[in-house]
């Protein structure tokens with residue numbers, strides 16, 4: 405066997421070429437450059453013959469009427485498909501977030517298609533770009549609700565900033581969890597939050613929602629003029645919590661100023677998040693993050709085993725430098741050694757303690 409040419413045991417230039425070839429042939433990767441055509445207009449993924457729709461036209465939430473009095477925010481969320489929490493953020497925190505985002509927005513190009521918005525700047529992978537904003541996805545006013553409507557250890561799916569410029573047209577209406585292969589009508593599998601960092605007005609691109617559309621069955625789409633499509637007019641510092649099944653979209657901006665929002669979207673712990681947070685957040689940073697954020701980023705286990713590393717909780721595998729994981733093996737089963745001639749990650753831990 406020839407000596408490994410790199411620490412991890414493979415020739416990185418060759419593997420890079422292989423990866424590039426793989427990506428070039430990967431239709432989904434190509435579609436990233438044309439996102440509009442893949443997840444546009446809320447189309448649900450096609451049903452296969454054995455996916456039998458329920459036949460029901462609406463999903464009925466089993467909501468105790470007492471909830472209206474006891475927890476009006478969750479009541480409205482389940483009844484309407486969304487709820488606005490007004491003026492949650494202080495002006496000081498909004499300014500801090502804006503100061504962090506402005507220089508990143510300055511270097512962010514407009515979107516590549518109608519869905520991203522040709523007059524809209526999106527900071528993707530925000531968790532890896534700005535530590536000043538990491539409080540938003542774990543804001544207690546939001547997680548209080550998520551803790552009740554999603555399963556424990558729900559995950560952060562998307563974290564991005566969206567700045568809609570004057571001249572932007574309406575985003576096509578969609579539901580965020582239309583990628584889920586369970587026929588509608590069904591329970592939501594994701595929940596989105598949209599934080600208003602500018603006042604949201606009907607003229608400047610406020611998000612629009614279709615109240616009650618979270619109950620709709622497959623095939624039903626909002627019809628302008630027939631269905632109520634309303635702009636979420638709210639003061640800056642407010643947040644809307646919106647079920648993944650609710651039809652909505654970014655509004656057209658016919659004003660003279662831009663509209664800034666940050667969206668944190670969450671999914672059930674058994675789903676794959678839209679963004680790959682293991683690559684976005686440097687592992688070395690993870691041990692310093694608050695527990696809630698670690699869990700949101702996937703350093704958690706959905707019982708019994710989902711998210712494990714070699715039979716253990718992922719945080720047990722992560723040392724204070726963010727190193728951990730398992731030993732790497734070459735295809736023949738030979739362990740790859742690092743420059744010092746020792747196994748890169750120490751003990752594999754396989755078969756050890758329970759999660």
Ligand SMILES: O=C(O)CCC(=O)C(=O)O
Nearest residue numbers: 566610611652653654655
């Ligand atoms: O920017 C907005 O108001 C909504 C954006 C949105 O729904 C999305 O990009 O999925």
Ligand SMILES: [Fe+2]
Nearest residue numbers: 579580652653
């Ligand atoms: Fe959306």
